[in-house]
Amino acid sequence: MTEPAIDTSPKTWDEVKTTTCYMCACRCGIKVYLKDGTVTYIEGNRDHPVNKGVICGKGAAGIMQHNSPARLSQPLIRVGPRGSGEFREIEWEEALRTATLWLSEVRNNDPRKLAFFTGRDQSQGLTGWWATQFGTPNYAAHGGFCSVNMAAAGLYTFGGSFWEFGEPDWKHTKYFLLFGVAEDHASNPIKAGLGKLKARGAKFVSINPVRTGYSAIADEWVGIRPGTDGLFVGALIHELLAAQKIDAEYLLRYTNAPWLVIENAGGGDDGLFARNAQGSPLVSDAHSAGPMPALSPDAEPKLMGRFKLADGRRVVTSFQLLAERYLDPQWTPEAVADRCGVPAATIRRIAAELARAAFEEQIELDIPWTDHLGRAHEKTIGRPVAMHAMRGISAHANGFQTCRAIHLLQIMLGSIDVPGGFRYKPPFPKAPPPGVKPAGKPGQIKPNTPMPGPPLGFVTAPEDLLVDGEGTPQRIDKAYSWEAPFAAHGLMHMVIANAARKDPYGIDVLFMYMANMSWNSAMNVPDTIKQLTAKDEASGDYVIPRIIYSDAYASEMVHYADLILPDTTYLERWDCISLLDRPISEADGPADSIRQPVVEPDRDVRPFQSVLLDLGARLGLPGMTRNDGSPRYPGGYADYIVNHERAPGIGPLAGFRGPNGQAIGRGTPNPDQLKHYAENGCHWFHELPDRMKYYRHVNWAYLDWATFFGFIPRPEPIIHQLYCEPLQKFRLAARGHGKVLAPATHRDRIEKHFDPIPFWYPPLEGEMVEAGQFPMHAVTQRPMAMYHSWGSQNAWLRQILGRNWLYMARSRAKELGIEDGDWVIVTSHHGRIRCQARLMDGVNPDTAWTWNAIGKRSGAWALSADAPEAKKGFLLNHLISELLPEREGGYRYSNSDPITGQAAWYDLRVRIEKAVDQEQGSLPQFSTLKKLAVAK
Numbered sequence: 001m002t003e004p005a006i007d008t009s010p011k012t013w014d015e016v017k018t019t020t021c022y023m024c025a026c027r028c029g030i031k032v033y034l035k036d037g038t039v040t041y042i043e044g045n046r047d048h049p050v051n052k053g054v055i056c057g058k059g060a061a062g063i064m065q066h067n068s069p070a071r072l073s074q075p076l077i078r079v080g081p082r083g084s085g086e087f088r089e090i091e092w093e094e095a096l097r098t099a100t101l102w103l104s105e106v107r108n109n110d111p112r113k114l115a116f117f118t119g120r121d122q123s124q125g126l127t128g129w130w131a132t133q134f135g136t137p138n139y140a141a142h143g144g145f146c147s148v149n150m151a152a153a154g155l156y157t158f159g160g161s162f163w164e165f166g167e168p169d170w171k172h173t174k175y176f177l178l179f180g181v182a183e184d185h186a187s188n189p190i191k192a193g194l195g196k197l198k199a200r201g202a203k204f205v206s207i208n209p210v211r212t213g214y215s216a217i218a219d220e221w222v223g224i225r226p227g228t229d230g231l232f233v234g235a236l237i238h239e240l241l242a243a244q245k246i247d248a249e250y251l252l253r254y255t256n257a258p259w260l261v262i263e264n265a266g267g268g269d270d271g272l273f274a275r276n277a278q279g280s281p282l283v284s285d286a287h288s289a290g291p292m293p294a295l296s297p298d299a300e301p302k303l304m305g306r307f308k309l310a311d312g313r314r315v316v317t318s319f320q321l322l323a324e325r326y327l328d329p330q331w332t333p334e335a336v337a338d339r340c341g342v343p344a345a346t347i348r349r350i351a352a353e354l355a356r357a358a359f360e361e362q363i364e365l366d367i368p369w370t371d372h373l374g375r376a377h378e379k380t381i382g383r384p385v386a387m388h389a390m391r392g393i394s395a396h397a398n399g400f401q402t403c404r405a406i407h408l409l410q411i412m413l414g415s416i417d418v419p420g421g422f423r424y425k426p427p428f429p430k431a432p433p434p435g436v437k438p439a440g441k442p443g444q445i446k447p448n449t450p451m452p453g454p455p456l457g458f459v460t461a462p463e464d465l466l467v468d469g470e471g472t473p474q475r476i477d478k479a480y481s482w483e484a485p486f487a488a489h490g491l492m493h494m495v496i497a498n499a500a501r502k503d504p505y506g507i508d509v510l511f512m513y514m515a516n517m518s519w520n521s522a523m524n525v526p527d528t529i530k531q532l533t534a535k536d537e538a539s540g541d542y543v544i545p546r547i548i549y550s551d552a553y554a555s556e557m558v559h560y561a562d563l564i565l566p567d568t569t570y571l572e573r574w575d576c577i578s579l580l581d582r583p584i585s586e587a588d589g590p591a592d593s594i595r596q597p598v599v600e601p602d603r604d605v606r607p608f609q610s611v612l613l614d615l616g617a618r619l620g621l622p623g624m625t626r627n628d629g630s631p632r633y634p635g636g637y638a639d640y641i642v643n644h645e646r647a648p649g650i651g652p653l654a655g656f657r658g659p660n661g662q663a664i665g666r667g668t669p670n671p672d673q674l675k676h677y678a679e680n681g682c683h684w685f686h687e688l689p690d691r692m693k694y695y696r697h698v699n700w701a702y703l704d705w706a707t708f709f710g711f712i713p714r715p716e717p718i719i720h721q722l723y724c725e726p727l728q729k730f731r732l733a734a735r736g737h738g739k740v741l742a743p744a745t746h747r748d749r750i751e752k753h754f755d756p757i758p759f760w761y762p763p764l765e766g767e768m769v770e771a772g773q774f775p776m777h778a779v780t781q782r783p784m785a786m787y788h789s790w791g792s793q794n795a796w797l798r799q800i801l802g803r804n805w806l807y808m809a810r811s812r813a814k815e816l817g818i819e820d821g822d823w824v825i826v827t828s829h830h831g832r833i834r835c836q837a838r839l840m841d842g843v844n845p846d847t848a849w850t851w852n853a854i855g856k857r858s859g860a861w862a863l864s865a866d867a868p869e870a871k872k873g874f875l876l877n878h879l880i881s882e883l884l885p886e887r888e889g890g891y892r893y894s895n896s897d898p899i900t901g902q903a904a905w906y907d908l909r910v911r912i913e914k915a916v917d918q919e920q921g922s923l924p925q926f927s928t929l930k931k932l933a934v935a936k
C-alpha cells in the first residue's frame, strides 16, 4: 500500500521582511514571514546585535498583537459623556483639523496649557522636540513612573546607568548581583547574558523579595524586604571598608573621592568642593603637602584626611566623609539584618565573595589604552563583579539614594567600564549629570514661540528649577520644583490629578499617546476616573476641557478621551530606535535600528509619529514647516528620520549617512538611508576598536571619538561623583543660603533627603501609616509572557496568563488562616480590593505580590465583558494613592521620591484578611465599558 502524499511541512510563506520587535522594550531584531501579504510567522533575526536570533514568547506572539480584535479602526470624536463610549467615526481630515484648532488656541494664548505626555513609546527624540517647538514645558514620557530613580541616580553619579545605558560584561564577569529585576528591563539580552554566566560557572545572586523570573535560576536568592536594599548595600559597603577591600587606585584616579569638601558648619559654602580661582576642584597632594587641581597630571592625591587651606578654610576629602558614614556601627550587617530580612552572616559572606571576585580574580586583558591625563596603560585591568538593578530599586521613595549606593559599591570595587564589570553602552558615558538643563522657567514660555531648550534635562542647582519667585512650580506635574528637583523624566503619574485640581494651574488640552492613564498606569484608579470626568460647577465644562489620545488599541483610556487618533501596529510603520533617544547600543559599540512597514494597514489608521509631524506643520511649528509655510517633512516620519538634523550632520540614525551611505555618526542626510537599513536587516552597529572598549569615562581615544560622534560636547574626563555636590547645593538653599531659597514648607524635606553621600531612609508611605495596621508590603512584577497592558489582550499570551492572583508566603498565610485559593481582602490606607490568594515559598514573608497589569476593566480591549482578566484579574493600583497621607498643615506631597519624583509604586503597605463570605470575583468592579468601533 502506498503512503498518502502528505506535505508535513508546507511552505507557509512567500516573503520574509526584517524589522524590530515592539512586544517589549528590548527591541530585538525579528524576521516576519508573509504569505500573500499576510503575516504567518515571526522569528528572531540571528544577525541582530540585540538578540542574535533569540525570540521570546511575547515576540513570537506579535502576530496576535498585529491581528488583535482591539485594534482601533478609524478616528473617533466623542459625542456622549466621557466614559460613555459614545463616539462618532470621523475622517482624518476632520480629526486633524479639530486637533489643530484646539492646539492652536492653546499655543496662541498660553502654550503651557497643553500637557503632552506619552507612555512607553519609542520616539521620545521626536516627541520631546515637538513639545519644544510647540512651546510647552509640560512634556514627559513614562519614565517618571517607571525608573527615573535608576536613570537619574546613575547619570548624576557616573554618567551612565543600568538598562539602555549599560550592561554587565557578560563575557568576563565572575560575580553578578541583580537587584529588583523580575522578567523585564531587559528581557532577551538578560536571558542570553545569564546563559553565558551559567555556562562559565560565574556566580549569580538575585536580591528580590520574590523568587520568580531570573531569580528562579539564581545561584543564590536573597529574599529581601521591599525598600530595604539601600540598607543591605550599605552593610556591604561597611564590610568592604572595614576589610579595606576597595580599589584605592581607581578611586583616586577616576572619582571625586579625593576631592576636598569644605567643612564650615552654618556657612554658605559648607559641603561644597574647595576650588581654585579657575574653578577647579582641589585635592590634597601628598608630594607637595598642599592643594592641587584635581585633574592635574602631577597631583598625587590623598584619599583620606582633614586639612586646612592657606586661606583658613577647613576641608576634608569626600572619601573621608563617606568612610566615616559607612564605618559607623549603624551599618554593620547585624544592625540592618532584621530590617532587611537578610541574616547578617549572609550579608557578611556576600561582601567577602564580592571582594574575592574583584581583587583575587582580577582580569588583565592585553589591551593597551591611554587615559585622560596621557598615562599609557599597557593592559586593561578588570574587576569581574557586575551589577544590574531596575524597578525593584527604582519604584520606592528612597530609590534614588539606594541606586546611588549601588553605584557607590560598584565604584569602590573599581568595576565601572572595566572587563568583568558594568560596561557603558554608547552614547554613554556622559558628564555626571549631562549638561542639558530643562526649559520652562517663567519668561521662557511665550505664545506662538518655541521654548529655548528641551523640556527635560538635569538641574545642578536651585537656580535651574522651574519655579517662580515664590517657589511655585511651573510645570503641571511639578517636575523640577521643590517637590521633585531632579525630576529628569517628569512625573506623569501626577498630571491628571494636578490638572483636575488646577494645582498649580488648569490646562486646556491633555494630549497623550500610549498611556493607559485611566487604568493600569494610574495610581488611584477610581479618583483618576473622577478627575477625567470632573466638571466645573459654574460652566458645566469638563475641568480638563479637551483630551486628545492616540493608541492602536481600545484600551481603558480611549473611553475618557474626546478625540481619538488611531495608531498603527508596530508591523505597519516606519520607526527608528535612535541614539538621540533610547538606543539599542551594545557595550562594544553604538547601534540603532528601524522598523519598516511589513504590511499595509487594513484600517483607516495612521502612524502617530507621522500624525504628530502633520499636526506640527498645520500649527506652523518652526521645525516642521518651511519658510513658505509648507510641511518640512511631507513624507511623514520616514521623511523626518532621514532628513532631520539635530546638529549639523547628526540625525536620528547614525548609520549609512553621507551622499553614498559610507559615513557613520556624522554626515549629510542620505536619501537611501532607510533602504540601506532594510538591506542590513533594519539595524546598524559599529564595533569600537579594543582600545576604546573600556574605561571610556577616562579613555582619551574614546572621549575624542565620542566628541566627533556628538555624544559629548568636549573630550573631557567623566569623573565619577561619589559625593554629589548638586544635592548639597539644594541643602544649602534649604538652610537659607544662595540666591534661590527653598520655601519654608520644603526645607526639612530637602535637608533630610538631599544628602550628597548615599544613605538610606525608610520608604515614605510606610513611615506615615500605622505599621501595625498595614504590616505587609505589596508589589507587582512583570511576567515573562507579557509587557505592560498590551500582553493581556493577546490571544496567545492570554492562554498563558488570563488572570492574576495575589501570591503570598505559605508561612504567613497559615498565621492569617488563609489557604491556597482563598479569596482575600487587601486593605491599604487608601483603598480596598478583593482578590484570590495563591501560596508559595519563594517570597519574603512580609510581602505579597502579583503580576502587573493583567487585570482589565470589563469591556475594554475588545475582550468579552466577563473575561477572566476583568472578573478575576485585579490591579493593586486601586490601593495606591498618588498622594501621601496628609502632613501637619494639611499639605499632601505626591507619593514619589522627594528627589526625582519617581512614583513610589512599591512602597505600598497593606493588611490581608481572608474574605469572610468567600464570594468569588475580584473587587472593585467598574461599569462595563461600551464596545468601540474596532477592526472588522
Ligand code: SF4
Binding pocket: 021, 022, 023, 024, 025, 026, 027, 028, 051, 054, 055, 056, 057, 058, 059, 060, 187, 188, 189
Ligand atoms: S524580548 Fe521583547 S523585543 Fe525581544 S522578542 Fe521578546 S518581546 Fe520582542
